[in-house]
Amino acid sequence: MAVTNIGLNASLWMGSQALSANQTAIQTTGNNIANINTPGYARQRANFATDVQTGANGELDMGTQVTSIENLTSSLLNTLVQQSLGAKGYADNQATMTSTVQEALGEQFSTSSSSSTSGTTQAGEGSIQGALTTFFTDFQNLANDPTSSSARQVVAQDAQTLASNLNTAYQRLQTTQAQLATDAGNITSQVNQLSQQIASLNQQIVAVQASGGNTNDLSDSQEEDVEQLSSLVNVTATNESNGSVKVTLADNPSVVLVSGNDSNGQGTTQSLSVTYSATGNPPLTVSGSTTGSLGAGVPSSGSLGSDLDVANNVIGSPAANGNSGLLGQLDSVAAALISAVNTQNKAGYDLNGNAGGNFFTGTGAGDIAVSSTITSNPSTIAAASTSGDTLDGSNALAISQIETNNSDIIPAFQSMVSNLGETVSTAAGNQTSQDQITEQVQNQRDSVSGVSIDEEMTNLINFQQSYAASARFLTTISSLYDTLLNMAPPTG
């Protein structure tokens, strides 16, 4: 095979190209090492290719050149990470917020320290169930001693404690719901900011690509912003041919948050906002600046979706405004208590022989209170079934038996608390499993895009040695030049 002689000048060019290519590779390696902890950064690789020149004598191998700096990413894995982050954002927020709701309800066990060895489990302070059982036990005690002013006073006081506990739990749930609305507002602000950033990056990427520049780092930033957005609200990101990305709500693709394909070639955004009304049904809704209200349960995932779910479904609405979730159930329990106790109290007679009146006032957990007639004069509690029979406590006993006879009070409350516990426990379980899923997907992506110091250092040594060898090659060619020049006869 004939070997084409390329000449010393061409050799010098080849050596110079090799130095340049290895220098670029070293710079790329340095960039990878420098960005090892940069969120969203995907490692880059300098792609080498033989520099082949074609001439009259055929192909001439002119060494090497860097044809491109490639971002090592997988669009499939990126999409999986985005989806996983949306679910993770939902699961994380759900675990935190449902736990907060459980705290707000305030149902806990505590251990009394009365026993020397092990205490007895009892209802914690502020417990509604504890107050309910105490209230009914007080009526049982009153039934056994209906003329006792202290027994009547205890009934009135513990009834006030029960009403207060219901009021407090109700208010705390509403406060938590308002806090969720504030949190949702903060999240939509972040969503809007990220949308603007993505739109801005869209413009830059389109412009740089149009001029033939490298958009690897801009794309990394864009990917990072989309991932952050995904954890806040479940979105679908579609890569456009010009390098921009279009972001829509996964629940409703017609709701476009970011588009880089408008007529001016610029990115545009749609902002989200939340509306909260404690008396609304649902209380918390999300709207788009151009599409209006997104409807119940939209978005369904991401932190924002979780806020909506906890506010609208877990806490829910009072009986008067939708009657759902904990607020609705708490209202139902309070309403059942008010109705049952009032009905029975009115069926009896007080210590003065007068017919009993309403024991409680109000309609639900938010406004239940003990009648001022009872609190100011506990002798008006109708303990007797017969007028004038002051030693008859049978009506008080009947009130105490509401505890076991009425499934809409204590059993309903227990069921409500257990269901909430199940929700919190499930949310915690989902958080754990979603963390693991996200970790696995991120590890898979890191196996493609993540930086390895060992790998980069190995590459660095390779490139360093190639660079040194190329420099030696140039030195050799240079000495050949010197030899040639020394062969020429001295002038003058």
Place this chain on the structure above:
Amino acid sequence: MRIATSTLSQFVLNGSQNSQQQLAQLEQDVSTGNDVTQASDNPLAYDEASQTQATVAQLNGYSNAISSATTATTANNSAMTEIYKLVSQASENATSVSSTMSTSQIKAVGTQASSLLSQLTSIVNQQDSNGNYLFGGTNNQPPIDTSTGTYNTSANGATTSTEVSPGNSVQTSIAAGHPGTPPADGFLYDSSTGVDVLAALKQTVTDLNNGDASAVQNDLPALTNALNLISSYVGSTSANMSAVSTASTANQSQITSEDNHLNTLTQTNLPNATVQLQQIQNQYEATLEAGSRILGLSILNYLGSTTTG
């Protein structure tokens, strides 16, 4: 799979986080003594514990009821026993009178019988610490009008019961009764048999005070009937005491059982928790040890020695 450097540190972080979370939970379980304090800790156990706790509260309520029922039934039985003794004494006094006794001797017996009648009135009209008449019916009236020594017909014959366990009530008050309109049945008067203890006693006292031996002899059947009536109340109040005592034993036993069940459901099994604590501590140490070895490793550690070598 290709491993990025960040993946290694993430593994270590996740491992230590996982161990720390378990350690924190176990530490809380051990220090508080409870492994179920709120519903989310164990929804199923919490639900059962919550129902058990409500049951315990009800049983404690029954304890209070049993306590007052014990006091009431004891007082009732004591009063009936005393009254039985008084009427029995009066009957013995009447029986002791014979035609051979002088009028003054019979009157002396009448004086004793008068005293017994006075004691009976005192017992029947006794009040509790709240000033309630124990035997004056549910409308709280003195059964005997002390100014006239006759029945107070405004007292009713209603009695009260105390629920000492679910669906199980024990009569905790008894009424003296009276032959008024309408009559009220009780331990002094029974409308079905016409037995009237107060009338029988008063008639006997009158006849004794009149020194009329034959009249006194005629009073004996009524006194016997009175004794029988009161005797039946001694028996029923004793039975009530016994029923309360039985309920008390059962209630206490159930409280102990439910308390134990509740504690089993909610309280930490310390031996298990301690073993788990040790296991997780080992796991945590292993994670840290592995992390400290792996995270420090890099080709960088060897490049220098190769160069100098």
